[in-house]
Amino acid sequence: MQRVLVLSHSKRALMPCHPARAKELLKKRKAAVYRRFPFTIILKNRADGDVQLIELKVDPGSRTTGLALVGDFRRGKRTIFAANLSHRGQAVKDALEARRSFRRSRRARKTRYRAPRFLNRLRSQGWLPPSLRSRVDNVQSWAAKLIRFSPVCSIAVETVRFDMQKMDNPEISGVEYQQGTLLGYEVREYLLEKWARKCAYCQKEGIPLEVEHIHAKSLGGSNRISNLTLACRACNKRKGNRPVEDFLRNNKDLLARILIDSKTPLKDAAAVNASRYAIGNALGIFSLPISFWSGGMTKSNRSRQKYHKDHWVDAACVGESGEKVFIHPRHKPLLVKAESRGSRLKCLPDRYGFPRTSPKAQKRVFGFQTGDFIEAKVTKGKKIGCYQGRVAVRSTGSFNVKVEGKVVQGISHNFCRVLQRVDGYSYAVNS
Numbered sequence: 001m002q003r004v005l006v007l008s009h010s011k012r013a014l015m016p017c018h019p020a021r022a023k024e025l026l027k028k029r030k031a032a033v034y035r036r037f038p039f040t041i042i043l044k045n046r047a048d049g050d051v052q053l054i055e056l057k058v059d060p061g062s063r064t065t066g067l068a069l070v071g072d073f074r075r076g077k078r079t080i081f082a083a084n085l086s087h088r089g090q091a092v093k094d095a096l097e098a099r100r101s102f103r104r105s106r107r108a109r110k111t112r113y114r115a116p117r118f119l120n121r122l123r124s125q126g127w128l129p130p131s132l133r134s135r136v137d138n139v140q141s142w143a144a145k146l147i148r149f150s151p152v153c154s155i156a157v158e159t160v161r162f163d164m165q166k167m168d169n170p171e172i173s174g175v176e177y178q179q180g181t182l183l184g185y186e187v188r189e190y191l192l193e194k195w196a197r198k199c200a201y202c203q204k205e206g207i208p209l210e211v212e213h214i215h216a217k218s219l220g221g222s223n224r225i226s227n228l229t230l231a232c233r234a235c236n237k238r239k240g241n242r243p244v245e246d247f248l249r250n251n252k253d254l255l256a257r258i259l260i261d262s263k264t265p266l267k268d269a270a271a272v273n274a275s276r277y278a279i280g281n282a283l284g285i286f287s288l289p290i291s292f293w294s295g296g297m298t299k300s301n302r303s304r305q306k307y308h309k310d311h312w313v314d315a316a317c318v319g320e321s322g323e324k325v326f327i328h329p330r331h332k333p334l335l336v337k338a339e340s341r342g343s344r345l346k347c348l349p350d351r352y353g354f355p356r357t358s359p360k361a362q363k364r365v366f367g368f369q370t371g372d373f374i375e376a377k378v379t380k381g382k383k384i385g386c387y388q389g390r391v392a393v394r395s396t397g398s399f400n401v402k403v404e405g406k407v408v409q410g411i412s413h414n415f416c417r418v419l420q421r422v423d424g425y426s427y428a429v430n431s
Contacts, residue, residue, distance in 0.1 A: 001328045003080040005040040005149040006031075013151045014049045016069070016080050036373060036420045037427040038081065038334060040149050051151040054080070056143060057322070058157045059298065059315035060279050062271035063087055065139055066311030068318075069150055070325055077325045081150070082312035082333040087138055088340070089131035089271065096130060102353040132275045138338050140282040141424075147286055154289045156319040158298050159276045187211070189295065191230050193268065197309065200258055201235040201248070208233065214262055216241035226262050293319040301325075335428040342370065342422075365393040366413040371422030376401055376415045383408060390426070391416065 003016035017025075022041050025031035034042040052071050059066035069081040106112075128136065146152060188211060198205040200212075212231040215221030218241045231239070239247045248255040283290055301317040302309070305324070312333040316325050346359045363369060368391055376387045376399075389403040397413045 001331055002082070002334070005035075005038055005081070007034055007040060007042040007149065008047050008049070009043055009045065010047055011042070012048065013051075013147075013149055014043070014046075015051050015054075015071075016150060035149070037336075037425070038083070038145065038149065053154075054150055054152050055321060056146055056152045056155045057315045057318045058139060058143070058155070058279070058283070059311055059318060060135075060139065060158065060272065060276060061311055062089070062135070062268040064311045065135070066313070066315035067142060067146065068312055068315035069146060069152070070316055070321060072321075075326075077321055079316045079325060079327045079331060081146070082316065082331060083142070083336050084311050084333055085138055085142055086335070086337040087135045088338040089135055091340070092134050093129075093131040102349065105353050126278065126281070128274065128278055132271060132278070134338065135271070135275050136278045136282050139279050140285075142336070143283055143286065147288070152288065154291070155283055155286070156291050156293060156321065157280055157283065158295055158314065158318045159280070159292045187225065187228070189299070190225065191228055192309075195230045195261070198230070199232040199235055200229040200261075201231055201239070201254070204232055210236050212236050212239070214244050214258065216243075219243065229258065229262065291319060298322065332429055337426045337428075339371070339424055339426050341424045361395060365395055366397055368393050368399065368413060368416060368418065369422055372418050373420040373422075374401065374416045375419050376411045376417075378411065378415045383411065387411065388419070 001019065004019055004022035005016050006014040006022075008014055022031070022039075025041065025043070026033070030045065031041040031043050034040045052073060054072075055070050057066075057068045057070055059068075063086065065085045065087065067083045067085060068079055070077050071080045143155070191211060192209075196205075197209070199207070199209060209230040209232060212229050212235075213221045213223075214227050214229055217223075221227050244258065245255065248258070280290065280292060297319065298314050298317050301322040302313060305317070307313045307317065307327060310333075313327065316322060316327055342363070347355045347357045350356045368374065370392050372391050373389070374391045378384050378387070387401045387403050387408055389401045389408075391411075392400040392402070392407075394400070398409075399411045399413060399416065401408045401411050401416075
């Protein structure tokens, strides 16, 4: 069960407490809510307290990174907090490509000349593309939050290394570097991520899956990663060495999707490879002991304890301390999604790059900013009720509030109060 993070009245991190204990402290006014996400309370009359050892564990991924706080109690190691952090690397890439297209179109028009500057910029040592740098910054930002709000004494990071050359061409000759102990693990784990842990033919999940050749080796197929997929035992047996076109002749849509998905590039694996050392270096600023562990050990720990596959579960199972860690069956992780803090554009452009709105007058309106998490208690009018969600400000003072996927329009700023300022992330609780 997810614990509540606790601060003393001097803002020193104390041991996280049970939600029932936090509720009691808030009810007796011995504590106040300090932060909504992650939920943190601050004690009013307590300055210090005993703490146990807490380890921050990180399972980096190209799209989602798992985070977990594991405490060392008398009854053993227990997961006290967990979160799945979704990155916005693709959104960063798309935004940069849009900016580049606008600038290139300007150079071909009869407007103010904009000189190209892409040849006179130096890259610092350890430079990463912005889409990868955003992943590293997200992990560092959330590690800083958890270290600030809990007594973390060490950090454990999983460093998965995908052998790109071996995955793309298993028949490579020469030095036998590709015959390492993680060879089978790397290929299988990549296929599980690529095919969403489902049988490619019947779409069943939660069952044992086998690595299967799309074009059978007996018919000239290779062991290249683009020719491999996952299939359940029944589908693998029914297909045998038949051509995939013959096996799926009655399902043209599925055949087309499998042939397209098999050509999916290895960009996710490349992203993990490129950023794994950068994440370790970024976490080094906290001056805490950091240990690095292989993905093979993480999977072995999770499999032996029969936990389901998830990023935050993998994070809890990282390293030697993950060999025997208790995860409550009803533990619900916090779902964190990286969002932009707002647009850098002075105004929105049309598809040709010309401004279609007037420049923004101000970022904050009546003390509110777009993206703030607010509570609106409307006492009169057509929208009487209580609303909690993200706000979109308007210069008129009539705001829009996004509540559970729906937008409530026309809420006056007089009925609103800020619960948490925008911090570049959106939050939800896994159901």
